[in-house]
Amino acid sequence: MFDNNLRGMIDDVRDGRMDRRAFVKRMVAVGLTAPLANQILAIGGVAMAQSPNPYKPTKRGGGGPLKLLWWQGPTLLNPHFATGTKDQDGSRIFYEPLASWDVDGHLNPILAAEIPSIQNGGLAADAKSVVWKLKPGVKWHDGKPFSADDVVFTYEYASDPATAAVSSATYAGMTVEKVDDLTVRIKFKDPTPFWANAFVGAYGCVIPKHLFAEFKGGKSREAPTNLKPVGTGPYKFIEFKPGDLIRGEINQDYHMANRPYFDTIEMKGGGDAVSAARAVIQTGEYDFAWNIQVEDEVLLRLEKGGKGKTLYAVGGDIEFIAINFTDPNTEVDGERSSMKTKHPILSDPRVRQALALLVDRESIKKVIYGRAGRATANYLNGPEEFVSKNTKWEFSVEKASALLEEAGWKAGSDGIREKDGKKLKLLYQTSINGPRQKTQAIVKQACQKAGIDVELKSVVASVFFSSDVANPDTYAHFYADIEMFQIPMTQPDPALHMRRYHSRNVATKENKWQGPNFPRWVNKDYDAAVDAADTETDPIKRADLYIKCNDLMWQDNVMIPVMHRLAVEACSNTVRPALSGWANQTDNLQDWYRET
């Protein structure tokens, strides 16, 4: 009913029978947020009003230096080699994509003249092609004109396997062709409802053809421009010391009016998060510090009478406890947690549900994450239209105990439950990281009350997240009963996020544990929903499919969400950064300014 009404209204707006504003108002009246209403319009084929970030300065420059503190300094400045977010952030100072993501997960045109939509002919109805119109008159820092050739070259560069670009997957399954000097067309092999991946955000940065052409493929490492970036961005390159310092100066020929505001930019690396927060909030030596993963208690103390404050950006990063559906203690053909086994304890849905009841999200938020977390029952937490309203969570030792009792786990003499002479004992692993060890302790305590013996294990992050085939302690091997970590959502679309758990993606010895479905969960309904969503061009049906996926994960308790984590930054009281939880911190750097 609601669905039909909505469709009608979208058509009304498109054909001009209803005012855009009126539509948003009605949506807000039925409980949707304004950005969501806009998003519905956009995916319904109505061109989005461009949503630039608020920007006050009326002239270019004159803002003095902007001092950024990244406690892990960028180590390379080629966006297509950027292994970590720190490298993406550093590269993004100089290079630009066709569009960036704004606060609400909307596209904001950078090098594009406009955002493609069905209305302006940019998007094909079958979702198999996108036409990007480029902004005219844009110049590279060395004065050469920017054109469609550079965009096509970027695609060729990144998708060449010999280049070994980390962005290669972003440009897979498509071809990019030049229509004219200021127009490019992307053709997808399969219908791609989420078309805004290539040329958008960190891996979307366009690189200059005239400087990289000779260094495509095997010779990619030798390009001198890898160290001395020449982009189109708001700041021009001066100096780079890997892991330590990036310096840039204002680009007087920048293609956006009155931008940028600052005369120079400095990005300093090294040290730790606490002292970075101190340098911004307490002493004011720096204007902005990135990724302040510090206990809220400490931040609140620093903020008292300080020169800065913390900022929170909402994205879709989720900290969760994953459940192993296979048996980590039985070896089959040289592989533990093999698909040929079933977990002796956790394959019982009642035990999984009991575990979910034992994660006290409210306490974890209060004690550990504070303002940087939101308790949630969902694995998929954004953007709004993909968030399920059908789920709920609670913390109850009694209900968990009752469920375990029902599943046949009776309390033993030592308080630990047992069934058929076997103890209810679980191994709970995670990476070494303050908040995670505290969360482990909170969960363990609740489990003990319910009669589950939990053994804790923590692995150094560089091992836990490595792809080392021979190391049994990686998250992908998952040689434990449950494990906890965070998966970031790097774009405001759930496709990649949800495709992980398709049953064809299970991590096994055969694929060298490269399959991203590490819980080794197999559910036919889920597979069908993900497959359908991958090619579903109707945005509303597509959102429904992802909500269904999320609900299936919730019903099956594959993942027990611990915290929907927000990005935390420290910022001087006077600087007005443009941040988005859906993008790198520097993704809207051109709009940063200082309030005087």
Place this chain on the structure above:
Amino acid sequence: MSQYILRRLMIAIPSLLGISVVLFVVLALAPGDPFSELATNPNVPPEVQAALRTKFGLDDPIYLRYLHWLVAMAQGDWGFSFVSRINVDTLILQRLPTTLYVVGSSQLLALLIAIPVGVYAATRPYSLFDQLANTFAFIGFSLPTFFTGILFILVFSVKLDWLPFVYTDLPGSGIKWALEMIRQAIMPVMVLGLFQAASMTRFVRSAMLDVIRLDYVTTARAKGLGQAKVIVKHVMRNAMIPVVTLIALQMPAVFGGAIVTEQIFRIPGIGSLLISSILANDTPVVMAVTFVFACLVVLFNLIADVLYGWLDPRISFR
């Protein structure tokens, strides 16, 4: 003499080879890989990580990787960093000046404090000055640099707001620039210098006390030489022999940087390069830094031995 130096250098070759084998094997056996950051990024499929491992030869057997490294090193090719994909020698040369400046100044400060205080304390053992010097020396080397460093930051940066605690290699020249460079180096140099000075003071004092009681010193005094002349010309020269060894053996540290202090003050030196490379499993950089460090230790040992002969002509080289 030159024959002695040549022989020592020849002996150094097998030991350096041994050191390099041990370093390489330990690093190769250590778990983790430089691309772990890619693991949880849903935008990057695991095949990319695997392709990078193959491209950088991380999947080859250890002995092959070692041979590749050794052959390249012998030709002066230090390889490139897996993390930043920059040549390792460029990376090290970028960091070296800062380390030389900060750690070098702190060693100098340590010497400027330790020698006068140690000598003066030894001439008046158990006096009030000696007691005070001893007490401070004890406190000084009992407090680790990570503690004093943070204490200094809290007092001088946060409370008093006198000094910056983030060290940046500023570009520029002129007096204003030089003053700024000195200002930001004050805290790290003090932290490192005072720590070094504490142990060195005690060392100088005991070396002086060993010599000051010898008969020839009494003879010199009996000849009617003044106190200053006796101490400086007769006692100090002999007492300095062990001190020179100590200083010479500390010289590699000037090049190697100070890991903890560099981390606290964000000094872009060799020490912070080493620690971040270790954390990122960036084998070529770790290998180069540690190997250069090993070479420096061997070299300065040799220099210390040669200096002995100059300070004490009775020592001969065979």
